[in-house]
Amino acid sequence: MELALTRSELVRWRTAIFAIFLASGLSIATWASRVPAIKTTLDVDNTQIGLMLLGAGVASIVGLSLATPVLARFGARRGMLVAILTFAAGVAVIGIGTDLLGSYVAVIAGLALFGLGNGAVDVMMNVEGAAIEKHTGKTILPLFHGFFSFGTVIGAGIGALAAAWQINVLLHALFMTAIIIIIAVVSYANVPVREITGDTAAAEDKPHWRARVHTAMAAWREPRTYALGIIILGMAFAEGGANDWLALGMVDGHGATPALGALGLAVFSVSMTVVRVFGGPLVDRFGRVTTLRVLSGLAATGLLLFILAPTVPLVFVGAALWGAGTSLGFPLGMSAAADDPAKAAARVSAAATIGYVAFLCGPPILGFISEQVGLLNTLYILVALAIASGLASSAAKPIAGSKVGAGHQH
Template identity: 40%
Template sequence: MSINTSTKAGPALKAAAVATVVVFGVNGLVFASWAARIPAVTETLHVTSGQMGTLLLCAAIGSLLALPTAGLVVSRIGTANTIRASGLLAALASVGIALSLSGESIAGTAVSLFFFGIGIGLWDVSQNIEGADVEHRLRRTIMPQFHAAFSGGAFIGALIGAGLSNIGVGLPVHLLAIAGLVALVTMLTPRYFLPHTAAARPAEGEAKAPRGPSAWRESRTVLVGVVVLGATLTEGAGNDWISKASVDGLGTSESTGALMFALFVLAMTAMRFFGGRVIDAYGRVAVLRASMGAAAAGLCLFVLAGNVWLAALGAALWGVGAALAFPMGMSAAADDPQRAAVRVSVVSTLGYISFLAGPPLLGYLGDLTGIRPAQLAILAPIVLALVLAGAAKPLPAK
């Protein structure tokens, strides 16, 4: 994927933009390597949708514990070192998942997913902070393109997952290969990030600089987080359950379910790649509301369709609608560069409550109704995001 950084951008800024694209892309590849093969996990461990939801909740808890402190961690050690640490943790956790699946250990898988969630949570916040810094210096909307890299990596990961599933390669071997790639990329790529300067400590006898209010007490930041909370549930549910819902609700094969997930991710990728121009033309609020309308329509079509082809059309429209909400939320949180790290951490935390914890709850509901019709519950948070979308309006220039 190429990214337009403008001829006015210096070499260091261009290199940082490309490095950020790579880090986002590998993050998506890691995620899809797990998500696209969830049906294989349920079969290997002999668990129900509700029990699978519990395993997904382990990863959610890990991320939710990491996210509130991620802004502080980045402020202390910088985005590059945070990516290195979180990438290594995610790689080691992937090895743990692979070994646990080989031994058919539910407990081992749960523990490994917990640490996987911590690594992914820290990784996500730090890459978004780096992306917001690059966007601010370029002075144009580019965050959706970084998230397009994530979706593109997820699309490639989903295709790999479908192919490996089709030829009978087990998920443990798949995850071990991915772990090696993650460790390599997250150790080397951040060297091209923008330089980080830790906050200087005041000299002895010198008064400390006044601190602003906690970002958790800023009404706009919290409202943006609530919008992201409602909007990103549609993305998280699609990521985690489209493949399983296709297998259970439409009677498709596991490889076809993975391809349905790949279609969802491809639609997100395309929308994110061109979304920056749409946002610059029509504004965040209007695009956010239109996105949620498309997500609602696509979701209903996917759930209610009577055949695979209509469901595939619904999955694509669902992906288009889910594409821009999260990157717009990150951009809104980072409008003021001086407070970007802590505000992105707050918005990420609130957003991930739904992005990570929502899909496991849908798994429990799926035990009662079937996983495909359970997706209709997502309509409620979509409406919430529509109502509160005005909070994402850009801050006035200082």
């Protein structure tokens, strides 16, 4: 039986989950903004940096996979607290490994903790965000993901200042670790104890946690999980491809300067963030399925314009449409996976795993193919995936008993 929440309790819960999404973004931007300094301090090459990234990516996928048993065993509140403290420790170890130990292996260990914690918390914070949607009856997961984007912007800004002021990675990392720990503790105190996420003490009639894990793994046997996975995969692939290849595509494919290439990526990111912040009411008006179909068409159109545009200004328009089109695939896929609160954790974990594998593995695959056919031609793969995402969007229709994302057509 779910406890009824007062308005104040609901606001505190929502604010805590906003803060957790923000903290995840902060941690990622802290690492990313100091890669040049870490490379210089440790005197490593791009191949070794690539191995660091691979280690963090593998750890993230392990964290995603562990989220379901952790939720079943310890509940969402404690699970999120431990996961955030894990990636906070990872940020600290990255700093210690860089400036105190001067150890490449220590930095990889830090990145493993960082990836493990972020992967695990990603599932849990989406489960909590989807639960808040159920309580409010409104689509707000896109806004939660917008706060993740805010976290990356704030973290990148702090990182840029730290680099400009020549603050070493250790001091910067320890400062950010302290901020993340404060967010973790305060957020934990404001997330309500809920039976459905296993936060309450085990009751006599409650299944053993191993039985709950077994039930949770059933999500991988449900066709809807894979259909949602296609929606998320297409958009995650397109988002990850933009992060790694959009700027280079403008420079190598359209003859733009490196500064314009960076600006193109900024246009993509701003467009994506804006739609995430303001997209919830659109979903509540038109429904998940219609919104996803329109956005997949927008993404495909933007990509085609980016590939084929004869002038650089039109390439920027393509980047903006590309960003807007890919903005809601991931959060709406998570929201759909969590339609049934009793199975939300397992389904979100399964769908998120498919998405993150695409997000992490997609860009290197695109890089390999681009060596054979050219970068702009490679982006046609993203066009096809965006269309596939749109074709699969009917899977996001709310299940019986769930009103969030159904739309209010008149």
